Amino acid sequence: MALFPTTRSHSYVRNQRLQYDWSLRGIRWGDFFRYQHWGGILLIIPAAVVAGLSHWTFQQNPTVRQALLYDATISYPIIEKEAISNALAVAFNWITFAVAVLVIELGVFWRQHSLTVALAGILHQAWCCAINFVIVVAISETTKSFSGDLRPDFLARCQPAPPEGSPPGGRVSNHISDAAVPLSAVHLGDIASCTNPNLDTVREGRFAFPSGHASNSMSVAWYTVLYLVWSLYLRSDAPYPRRLYWGSSFWGRLVGEVMHALAYGFIVLCLCLSWYIGATRFWDHLHSIADIIGGFLVAVIFTTPFVIKAVGLHTAMRNRIDGDLDSKTAVLSPAGPGEGPHPNSHTAGVGGNGMQPPLLPVASPPAPHPAAGQWQASHTAGGWQGGAHSPQDVGRHGTAQLAGNQLAGNGRQAGVPGSSGDAVLEMPRR
DSSP, rough: OOSOOOOGGGGGGGGGGOOOOSSSSOOHHHHHHTTSSSHHHHHHHHHHHHHHHHHHHHHGGGGOOOTTTTGGOOOOOOOOSOOOHHHHHHHHHHHHEEEHHHHHHIIITTTTTTTHHHHHHHHHHHHHHHHHHHHHHHHHHHHHHOOOOOOOTHHHHHHHOOOSSSSOOGGGGGGOOOTSSSSGEEEEGGGBBBSSHHHHHHHHHTOOSSSSHHHHHHHHHHHHHHHIIIIIIIIIIIIHHHHHOOOOOOHHHHHHHHHHHHHHHHHHHHHHHHHHHHHHHHHTOOOOHHHHHHHHHHHHHHHHHHHHHHHHHHHHHHHHOOOOOOOHEEEEEETTTTOOTTTTTTGGSSSSSSOOSOOOOOOOOOOOOTSSSSSOOOEEETTSOOSSSHHHHHHOOOBBBTTTHHHHHHHHHHTOOTTTTTOOEEOOOO
8 A cells, every 4th residue: 555645637747846936027917916814914913912012002101010039939030131132033043934935935835836825835834923923922911911920020120118116227038037128018918018210110110020031032932843844744735755755766865864854954943943932041040930921822822823823724725726726827847856746747738738647547447249340438527438449549450530429329329338428439440
């Protein structure tokens, strides 16, 4: 049993492939714009508004949670310079996304679709990834505003005054068990309790959960990973699995294995880059482990269904654009070593180019009618069924004449059962 069996409609072009138009003049700009996911505007505009309100309005008055002055989890010092800024973290992941999409659509799949589909696919994936990114940003920023979770360096930002009852010049943390210190004095209620005059710095200390760096970077990285897995192993015309397992030579198999390793290495690189960005937030005393994991989960939860939607629309777009090209501008040519049939290659013989399939399956012939030297041939969508000879044999031994209804009438006069709706192939006796 074949590892990647072909269907009946594909079998007659197993050793052939379709060549698509990759000239700049052949780009169909109407289809390029027509089949984009423009409905995403209804998602990205509200998400952008929510993200803006959360960042510039809600975060001016964040949720205030009481905190103990003796809480060691918020007593870390301030790190003046971040290891990776938010803009740099996002840029890294967008660069890897751009590399992945360009290599896949313009390189790996250049024999499986036209230049129009390649460019439309690039725009489609970039547009969908941007929509998903804005949605994740909106969710993260809104959650930050309403959670009011404190950063690990919050006390250093707040600079609270020592509570009443503490000895002059003494460290507050040295008197956690001092009975002379009233319990109400060790609670930090609001920003007014802080002595730091820079209120923006204090407010920033209340936006710990979830980590924006983690969620923003993982939203793009996770989108890239799922897109690569779908493109390399799950797309109906993915060339990598066939080239790996259909290679007959040792070197062909070796090259296939190396390509698989490189592809998976790039996937791991995307994940490790986002993981490293999240780890730097812990080292910089800006987030706890729970904040970072929460940011990753926000990205994974909201990105996964969006990628499934995006790849489904990508497939539909490809079928709509190149479905017409298959029947009008595609040209059959011998396939390269280890390449299988094109999934739409059964349409190559239909349409404006007038080509016919090179081979037609022929079934075993029935017994000839005793009163006439005729053989019944039923011409169906699957090919010629019945008839002592294939169309190639007919060309060698004589001319086959199909006369439609007239021959069907002759069949009825000759008493051939079931011949009322069939065409009859008349051949000279040998």
